[in-house]
Amino acid sequence: MEIFQQYHIGERCLIVDIHFSSKPELNAQVDELCGLVNAAGWQVISSVSAKRNYPDPKYFCGRGKLDEIKQQLAACDIELVVFNHSITPSQERNIENVLGCKVIDRTRLILEIFSQRAQTYEGKLQVELAQLNYVATRLVRGWTHLERQKGGIGVRGGPGETQLELDRRMLRQRIAQIEKRLEKVKKQRSLSRASRKKHSVPTIAFVGYTNAGKSTLFNKISGAQVFVKDQLFATLDPTLRQVNIPKLGQVVLSDTVGFIRNLPHDLVEAFCATLEEAIEADLLVHVIDYADPEHLAYIEQVHQVLAQIHADKKPILPVYNKIDLLDNVDAGVYYRQNKPSEVYLSAYTGQGIEYLYEAIAKFFNQQWLKGVLVLSPQHTKIRAQLYQLGVVEKEQIAESGDYHLAIHIAKSDLTHISQTNKLELMANFSQDDSL
Structure with a gap:
């Protein structure tokens, strides 16, 4: 159809x-x-x-x-x-x-661009789902030239109504089919993320306004060949790469679709599966086009979209890109003045990339805990939660029955478990990880 x-x-x-x-x-x-x-x-x-x-x-x-x-x-x-x-x-x-x-309208235009950009199976499914949800409200317009039902007992509907109802049923069936397939993709992504957590691999998602230089920076760091062009929505499909960060080790980087002003809520909902990499990341690197006079307004727009996808509480590292287009911007001076909350660089020339590495390493070295957590026998629920997160590296049971768990966990995850169970776990945590 x-x-x-x-x-x-x-x-x-x-x-x-x-x-x-x-x-x-x-x-x-x-x-x-x-x-x-x-x-x-x-x-x-x-x-x-x-x-x-x-x-x-x-x-x-x-x-x-x-x-x-x-x-x-x-x-x-x-x-x-x-x-x-x-x-x-x-x-x-x-x-x-x-x-x-x-x-x-604007929504239809963005959908047209998305349909041209989608390359992966998941991306094409998401585009088709957004298109079908959009066109469902406009379907009646395609059959106004055909006969309409006048009403009355025993009056049969004309061919226009028959075709309209047929198309509506086909739309509903196709939407349900796509949603089912996307749910399967979502579960596969969930398994991949669980595996990364189990092996204590930090995840970083690049977010930002469209055309801010996310893909250029992603390529510079990872050596990937993500499509780069000076235009809006040049990149649609998410890309993941594992890279080595100095003083930190292996991390997983993900490049996501760019945000835009007044991005319709329906489109945000349709692309939530793609944006899950941002939702589930340990750190968001917010790439900003520092050479754009409107960059402050664009920062606000990105924060609004992050709030829509419930990722606004994630730690954010602002990265001011394209300093090669500006005069008197020294990446080292700017970084030292704002350390470690902001980074200034040029993804195109590579100037300032080392400060991004340093900021990322500092963040994760401060935000991750490695040591032994002691739990009493009645706290088996907490023990199960730690195993579910995949952060337990080794376990011993003492003669008293206490669990001694060698863990490597994000500080935010340990805090969340503490608050959920109303128990201060840091009091039972030691950074000596020898068992």
């Missing part, structure tokens, strides 16, 4: 940017919209902007503004209009009826 229309590379489009003074959360930068359009492989031929207090419930930007857009479409021979906002199915239908051309 082909219900999600694909657009051609080089598609000519007009972009619409409406600034709402009473609803600033709806506003997004027009430059970013142009970047998204270019990332989709389309051409921005013309643009229309306006200011309103509230979105028009029927036409979103108002009927008068639509007449202006229609004139520009005719003058420039354009058949595609892109809104820098999310619009409702009814608004989309009303706007298309007036303009006589295809209209897509």
Whole structure:
């Protein structure tokens, strides 16, 4: 069932940017919209902007503004209009009826880019799931030209309703099928993470605004060949690599999809499986484009998305990238002044990479505990939790019945177990790990 229309590379489009003074959360930068359009492989031929207090419930930007857009479409021979906002199915239908051309919103544009970028089996499943959830609310529009049921006892439905119900059932079945497959992928990832925890391998996830240089930095450190390009959402699929960090040892790095301003909540939900590497990581390296004048606003946007996926409580190491594009930025001086909370570097030239290694090593050396924990016989529940985490390296049982467990555990995990069981475990912990 082909219900999600694909657009051609080089598609000519007009972009619409409406600034709402009473609803600033709806506003997004027009430059970013142009970047998204270019990332989709389309051409921005013309643009229309306006200011309103509230979105028009029927036409979103108002009927008068639509007449202006229609004139520009005719003058420039354009058949595609892109809104820098999310619009409702009814608004989309009303706007298309007036303009006589295809209209897509910000969410649909991002989905178009995601469908082009996904390479792995999991990524393609997530894109298809997001597309199906999006199109489910707009399915009725595809059959308005067919006969509709008028109602009444004994009246049979026309072919339009039959086809509509058939497509709805097919959508529901396909969505359930994809969700089942993604759940299987999620379990496989969970097993891999449990194995890493069992072997005390720290995990680090690279997060940040799209086009901040995450993949470039990831490649520089890991030697991977993740696709890198100066465009929004160049990387979609997550990549994991095991690397050696000086003064620390082996760690697992993961590169995740970039965040963006006003990323629709439905898309965040659809890509939670990909973002699980960030949710479950021991440390988040927040890569920031320090050369971008808007970097402070982008930092806030990243924190908002992290809150959406419940990863905002994770330890974060800010990494200010692209210092090679700025004057008078010395990576060593900046790092020593802010040690160890911030790192300044250039992923492109490699300047300052050693300070990132040092900051990561310092974090994990301070945040991980290695030693012996003594538990009394009645605390078998805590013992079971430690084994479930895979942090027990050796165990002996004393003549008194106490458990002596040699563990290597994240300080946050030990604190969580202590709080859950209302028992101060640090009092029974010794950094002498000899049994």
